[in-house]
Amino acid sequence: MRLSARPSLAVLAALTVTATLLLLVSIPIDTLSQLVFACTCLVTLFVLRKLGHLPRSRLFFMMLAAFLTLRYLYWRTTSTIEYHGVADLIAALLLYCAELYGIVVALLGMFVNVRPLRRQPVPLPADSAAWPTVDVFIPTYNESPDLLEITLRAARNLRYPQDKLRVYLLDDGGTAQKRAQNDTLKAIAANVRRMQLTEMAKRHGAHYISRERNEHAKAGNINAALKVSRGDLVAIFDADHVPTVDFLEQTVGFFVADPKMFLVQTPHFFINPDPIEKNLQMFGEMPSENEMFYSVIQHGLDFWNAAFFCGSAAVLRRSCLEEVGGIQGGSITEDAETALALHARGYNSAYLGVPMISGLQPETFSGFVTQRVRWAQGMVQIFLMQNPLLLKGLTLPQRLCYFSSTFFWFFGFARVMFLLAPLAYLIGGLHIYDATFTEFLAYTVPHVIGVMLVSDYLFGKVRWAFVSELYELLQSFFSLPGIIQVLKNPRAPTFNVTPKGEQLDEDFISRLAGPFYLVYLLVLAGFGFAAWRYATVPLERGVVLITLAWNCFNLLLLNAALGALFERRQRRGTPRMPADLPAELVLYQHGEPLHCQIDDLSGTGARLVLTPGVMPRVRTSAKAFLAVHNPALSRFSHLRVQIQNERRLDDGSVALGVAFTEVQPELLAEVVALAHGDSSRWQSYRRARARQIGIGASLVRLGWLGARYAFDHSRAIVDAALGYLRDNLLHYGRLLGRHLRRQGVELITWISGAPR
Amino acid sequence: MMRALPRRLAPFLFALLCGPLALATEPAAGDASAPKAAAAAPGGLPLSSFLPTQGPLRLQGAEGRVEFSLPISARESVQYAQLRLVATNSVSLLAERSQLAVQLNGSTVVQLPLSPRQPEIVADIRLPVALLKPGYNTLSFVAAQHYTMQCEDPAAPELWTEIDTTRSTLRLDTALKPINPTLADLADLLAPTQWSGGALTVVTPGQPQPALLAAGGIVAQGAALRLRYLPLTVRHTLAKPAATRGGGAVPGLDTRGLRGDAVLLGNATALRPYLAPETAARIKGAFLAIYPMPNDARRFVVVVSGRTDEEVATAASAFAWQSTPFPRQAEMNIGAVRAPELPDYAAGGRIARPGSYRFSDLGFTTRSVEGTRTDALTLNMSLPADTYAPEDAYIELALDFAQGAGMGGNSVVNIFLNGHFQQVVPLDEGRGGLMQRYRVRIPLRDFRPGANTLNFVPRLTPTSAGACANYQTGNLQFTLFDSSLITLPQVFHFTLLPDLQRFALSGFPYTVRSNGEHLAVWLAGHDSDTVSAAWTLMGKLAQRKSMPLTRVRYGYERPADDRHTLLLGVSSQLPKDALKGAPWLPGQRFTQLALSNQAVPVSDPGWWSGTWSWLSGGLRTSLDTSKVGPVVIDGDAGLDSQLLAMQYRAPFAGKRTLTVFTSDSASALRDGIARLIEPRYWDNLQGDVSLISPDRTTVSWQQVGARYEYGGIGLRERLGFYFSQHPWLWFAVTVVLLALLAMVVAGLVRLFRVRAHRNVAEQQEPR
Incomplete structure (x- = not known):
């Protein structure tokens, strides 16, 4: 019997088997038998993983791990929470809630990723007359014109019939409100900005739009633009998100194919490291932090028709937006809220996993935290005010997916609990987890390993093990107060613009490091208390050892966190990304084209590698022409360059650093298309970065990097302290010397009887 | 004696x-x-x-x-x-x-x-x-x-x-001392403090038929209950007329053959030759009376009678239930005995139903102790013999206690269960005080089926100690209040039988019904020795139950209804159909242990096993022994004055249990049962075959027959029980179910894919 013929029977069968399995989850088993069972399950998971046929047994693999987790949850709920006093009970319940959070998130993660949908682009109709008109919105608030010009130019480079494409620069920095503000200098700056951007937009064939008042932040900006534009579709790019030329070709087809499609979202691809990657020197080696979401989770959400709008790099249908009153402004994550509202009205979304924008991440940890706290607060606002489990119109899978997406952001609470829980026992002596060592081995360890294996299987290529824990830990101290603020007053948070394109001239310790020092010291103290407890409470040695191991893990994460909080300098404003393009360099007054390879590339320059013997011994000029095939434009581009530096490599080849010069609007189009216009370049880069190293290797790597950069961090503290001491000693030494000298002179004068 | x-x-x-x-x-x-x-x-x-x-x-x-x-x-x-x-x-x-x-x-x-x-x-x-x-x-x-x-x-x-x-x-x-007894004196005359007790003769006017057997059983239980813990040997004799009628209430009874105190049991008509005419005339219903023994005023004879067998049974019940020194009269005509309907498993000091019980309900009274080495405060309680204790079930104590001030910080109350240290309550409130509902948990598995003793042993220390310290102990005070609670969790009645140890603990499974209505006593012979053996055994069971089992069915034939059965008889007289499935067949087959203590020798466990043993806290290791079956010997070996007790599933009554007590002669059976009820034997009954020899002070036992489940247990607990024994089976079942679920869900996911994303082209890269 085919399943498609009798789906209700299959659902019934699935429910029956699930009920039976839930019964098995709850049966009271001897600890030793549980241990045997759990070990066998883990061995099965390892064998399945080793055999390499996981795609075929994907569901079984996840379900087996989920069974271990549910078994743990049942035992944890029924057997490990005991009353030993009010403080103990409160601490125990807090830890239990944190664990419950982790389990719910893990199980929802399995559901979301049960069958990721990796779409291919839908081709546009052959007759371009049938193509919808598109308005490109580039909302801006305070970004620099240089940054905006790249994005604007790239938007104008989009391959789409010009009569169906209009590009709008939505400037919230030049509104009437800004221009009329009381601070004269700021008002003048706003007027100047408006003039600059108007001229720039005109220069590139785009339209400048501003509005009267800065209401509802980005959502209000876009909604204001919706009123003065009329394209069928709206493509939205953040100011620093530079689209590739094929962006509309790849996305618009979905709207033509499905009239109920309201959103096509594409990944956010970043060409600079986030501060944690940068400070731990892991950029390029390790998959970026956002890869997990854009390479796996959004595909999973898409399968359940729950892929949501991420604020940029997306195309939306105007009519749908207008139906719900434009971009929603109830929360500060207006993008997800808008998608939720439209999903609830029965519209569809699609996620195309091809990176077609190149963006910038915050350069500093404080910028990163600003961004993440906003996300956390916004998603919690949605959780509270429009809870997906209760919102009408959603399908059950959509409810679970949105619940997963919003509930996830409570991680700050869980992470802080996991950090403090071992200390509550080691230092505070609180009994927060009533279990024997054997029970811990039989229930807790298999659950943890099972969850890690599933996580490694689902996300291993795009998120190394324990990296999530590090990122969550770094955010938790700031997102938790933010979440508490939302819980107290869901409408309180305001939209804070993420700072981008900052340049850091020297290494420094992040100003947000304070709470981590305190916790670090507590964790270190925990080791002392552990030794004391081990020696003085023999009956609790098993518990002490477990807690000690937990504390070690926390120390490892904190080391990495401290390393990440030591901000490295970042001089280059426009990051260069790897490239592999053949080119010809023509030096002024030389004439002969020199074959070279473009090794890396940005909007302002490139690195060229010339094979040995090609470069003339005597360079006649620093100026040159560079002829290169521009894949985005499918033609050769001829660019004027200035050679900035020259370096001979070990193999005899010569590396030239060149800057693009005399970049006029037409040439800028060529440069932007060359540097940012080719989506296949981003795809290959992303693919090269996605590699799985395994759980153990990841732990070792993180431990090593953490230790190394935490050491740098501590050395910087020592240096600063010594510098402070030195400066003060010198200062006071000089004062003392001056004072002594004056006293000596006075003494000599007095002795000599000379007049004063 | x-x-x-x-x-x-x-x-x-x-x-x-x-x-x-x-x-x-x-x-x-x-x-x-x-x-x-x-x-x-x-x-x-x-x-x-x-x-x-x-x-x-x-x-x-x-x-x-x-x-x-x-x-x-x-x-x-x-x-x-x-x-x-x-x-x-x-x-x-x-x-x-x-x-x-x-x-x-x-x-x-x-x-x-x-x-x-x-x-x-x-x-x-x-x-x-x-x-x-x-x-x-x-x-x-x-x-x-x-x-x-x-x-x-x-x-x-x-x-x-x-x-x-x-x-x-x-x-x-x-x-x-010479006595002139009344019914109120029964508590003193049949008391555990006497050292002339321990034996009672029940006299019947003829070989007792089932109704009289039942009444005799009740009388035996009543006497045994008065002796509480003292073993009572009941001897049956047929009444003989006295050669010369003397005075008193029972002038016609020949008491020369009676040893010690006696009970004269029978209906009025049958007893008339032995009773004085005026005594017989006073029997107007169920009749209970006590008189000095003719010719020996230091002894007594109790008359249990009535006009019908039912009235005799009523009189026997009155004798069994009477416990207070009342009435102060020698004779009593009884209209009816109305005993309350007691729940299953009911017994003195037993907690069988989930819930909280005050210590006072279990006989504990508030007690205070003082000083450094104080006496233990003891709480006695009993659990049903078939209590199934899951590993995560705990008995919880909520202690109300007061402690003195200024005691040393290391003052504690150690809690021992059946002599084994279990928990401790630190008495670290320097200023003393009253603690209410202090919670202590003890795994249910650590309790034994049947009687348990919880000892609270305070160890109070002064703040200053040593040779010349100002040493006073007046402040070292501890009081445990009888308002403290003991809470029994939800338990199931489920166990494996046969198990003579559980039988010895509380008469399980025969005494589950508190009135004994699921119990039948089947006598294979009509002789007095077999009857004596049956009544002695019933007295012992009543002592374990701490109340009389008044609805037991007695007979010389196989019980007609579906009851757990005790079969007593000479081995040669045992019915063949009752021995179907018996582990031993006296005179035909018996078994010997193949290995003493059932231990299978193993080699060095090795590093892995040793490490595992350490990790698991020595719970179970590869040193675990597997059971080895016995050697079966077919032959004509008989029981030489030995008592054989064996328990197995009754071949004639569904899921009921049959326990057989047999010997090579009726007198050996009677003596064997008398020996059996002595604690040194009774407390060592085990397995499904126990053998008691007159020349040995120990019980030889074996577990040789097939085991079967007894009792009701929830599905979860039943699965837990099985899977705890067979974790591999659990794994297999889980894997099969998960694989099935994965297949069905995969099919549903495919269906969803077809319906929701029919025209979506996908990339071919591996997921």
Whole structure:
């Protein structure tokens, strides 16, 4: 019997088997038998993983791990929470809630990723007359014109019939409100900005739009633009998100194919490291932090028709937006809220996993935290005010997916609990987890390993093990107060613009490091208390050892966190990304084209590698022409360059650093298309970065990097302290010397009887 | 008559030794048996026979103290009592200040100096009989021990005296008093304090038919219940007319063959030849009466009668239930006995249903202790024999207690369950105070089926200690209130049978129904010895149950209805159809252990197993033994005066249990049962085959037959039970179910894909 013929029977069968399995989850088993069972399950998971046929047994693999987790949850709920006093009970319940959070998130993660949908682009109709008109919105608030010009130019480079494409620069920095503000200098700056951007937009064939008042932040900006534009579709790019030329070709087809499609979202691809990657020197080696979401989770959400709008790099249908009153402004994550509202009205979304924008991440940890706290607060606002489990119109899978997406952001609470829980026992002596060592081995360890294996299987290529824990830990101290603020007053948070394109001239310790020092010291103290407890409470040695191991893990994460909080300098404003393009360099007054390879590339320059013997011994000029095939434009581009530096490599080849010069609007189009216009370049880069190293290797790597950069961090503290001491000693030494000298002179004068 | 200390009551007795306050309310079984022996043996009995454990008694510290309980029956008068004391004291004691006092009921009988020069003490001490009272008397040894004239450490290890319990003896010469009994005196006449008791003769006018068998069983139970823990041997004889009719209420009964007290049982018509005419005329319904034994005024005879068999049964029930000293009359006509419907598993001190019970409900009364080494506070409770305890089930105590102020920080109350340390309550409130509902959890699995003893042992220390510290113990106070609670979780009644140990613990499964209506007693022979054996056994079961089983069905044929059955008979008379499935067939087949203690020799467990053992806390290792079946021998070996007890699934009654007691002759069966009910045998019944030999003091037992489940258990618990035994099966079932679910869900996901994303083209890269 085919399943498609009798789906209700299959659902019934699935429910029956699930009920039976839930019964098995709850049966009271001897600890030793549980241990045997759990070990066998883990061995099965390892064998399945080793055999390499996981795609075929994907569901079984996840379900087996989920069974271990549910078994743990049942035992944890029924057997490990005991009353030993009010403080103990409160601490125990807090830890239990944190664990419950982790389990719910893990199980929802399995559901979301049960069958990721990796779409291919839908081709546009052959007759371009049938193509919808598109308005490109580039909302801006305070970004620099240089940054905006790249994005604007790239938007104008989009391959789409010009009569169906209009590009709008939505400037919230030049509104009437800004221009009329009381601070004269700021008002003048706003007027100047408006003039600059108007001229720039005109220069590139785009339209400048501003509005009267800065209401509802980005959502209000876009909604204001919706009123003065009329394209069928709206493509939205953040100011620093530079689209590739094929962006509309790849996305618009979905709207033509499905009239109920309201959103096509594409990944956010970043060409600079986030501060944690940068400070731990892991950029390029390790998959970026956002890869997990854009390479796996959004595909999973898409399968359940729950892929949501991420604020940029997306195309939306105007009519749908207008139906719900434009971009929603109830929360500060207006993008997800808008998608939720439209999903609830029965519209569809699609996620195309091809990176077609190149963006910038915050350069500093404080910028990163600003961004993440906003996300956390916004998603919690949605959780509270429009809870997906209760919102009408959603399908059950959509409810679970949105619940997963919003509930996830409570991680700050869980992470802080996991950090403090071992200390509550080691230092505070609180009994927060009533279990024997054997029970811990039989229930807790298999659950943890099972969850890690599933996580490694689902996300291993795009998120190394324990990296999530590090990122969550770094955010938790700031997102938790933010979440508490939302819980107290869901409408309180305001939209804070993420700072981008900052340049850091020297290494420094992040100003947000304070709470981590305190916790670090507590964790270190925990080791002392552990030794004391081990020696003085023999009956609790098993518990002490477990807690000690937990504390070690926390120390490892904190080391990495401290390393990440030591901000490295970042001089280059426009990051260069790897490239592999053949080119010809023509030096002024030389004439002969020199074959070279473009090794890396940005909007302002490139690195060229010339094979040995090609470069003339005597360079006649620093100026040159560079002829290169521009894949985005499918033609050769001829660019004027200035050679900035020259370096001979070990193999005899010569590396030239060149800057693009005399970049006029037409040439800028060529440069932007060359540097940012080719989506296949981003795809290959992303693919090269996605590699799985395994759980153990990841732990070792993180431990090593953490230790190394935490050491740098501590050395910087020592240096600063010594510098402070030195400066003060010198200062006071000089004062003392001056004072002594004056006293000596006075003494000599007095002795000599000379007049004063 | 010599009688050994009932071992099952040893912890109870131990508590008594340490707790004089308990004496008034909780007498010990062993104490009761000792005086009889002491009286019987010319030199008296060794003190070790009074104790739960062998070995010397050690009086430790500056104030060492141990106590005994001496029961004296109300119907006996003590004529002479002597204690021979053999002791050894430490040679470090200071002669000037050290002494050993012997006290009887708190009065010092003798003081003995403890000298380092003469550390061996041998003293014959005559105990003043005037100090001995009916009931339980306390014999105490109190040592004052010092090693210096200066201030000293009262807990110094050299402060000790040992009493040799083997060579120390106690002799009591007693005699029965003449009696003129009423029914109110039954509690004194059949009391555990008497050492002339332990035997009762039930006289019937003819071979008892089932109705009379049942009434006799009830009478036997009533007598046994009055003796509480003292084994009662019931002997059946046929009434013989007296050669010459004397006076009294039963002038026609020949009492020459009767040993001890007797019960005359039968309907009025049958008893008429033995009763005085005026007595017979007073039988107007169920009739219960007590009279002095003709020709021996120190003994009594109880008449249980009625006009019909039903009235006889009613009279027997009245005898069995009567426990208070009322009515003060020798005869009583009974209209009806209305006993309440008791829940299953009901028994004295037993908690069977989930819920919270006050300590006071279990017989505990509020008690206070003072000082450094105080007595244990004992709570006795009992669990059903088939309690199935999942690993995560706990019995919870909510203790109400008060503690003194200014005690040392290391003061604690240790909690022992059946002698094993379980939990501790720290008494670390420096300012003292009252603690209510202090929660302590003990795994249900640590409790035994049947009787359990929880001992709360305070160990209170002063804040200052040492030789010259200002040492006072007045502040070392601890009170445990009887408002404390013990909470039984949800439990299931589920176990594996056959198991004679559970039978011995509480008569399981025969006594689950509190009125015995699921129990049938099947006698394979009609002789008096077999009847005696059956009644003796029923008396023992009633003692374990602590109430009479009045609806037991007795008979000489296979029980017609579906009941658990006790079959008693000579091996050659046992019905063949009843032996179907029996582990042993006397005269045809028996078994021998292939390996002693069932241990399978294994080689060195190796590093992995050793490590695993360490990790798992030694719960189970590769050293676990597997069971090896017995050697089966077919032959004509019979039972030579031995008693064979075997239990197996009744071949004739569905899921019921059959326990067979048999021997090679009726008298051997009767004597074997009389031996069986002695604690040393009864408490060691185990397995499905137990063999008691007259020349051995131990029980030989085996577990050879097939086991079967008994009781109801929820599905979850049943699965838990099976999967705990077979984790691999659990794994297999789980994997199969998960694979099935994965397949179905995969199909549904595919279906969803087709419906929701019909036209979506996907990339081919692996997911």
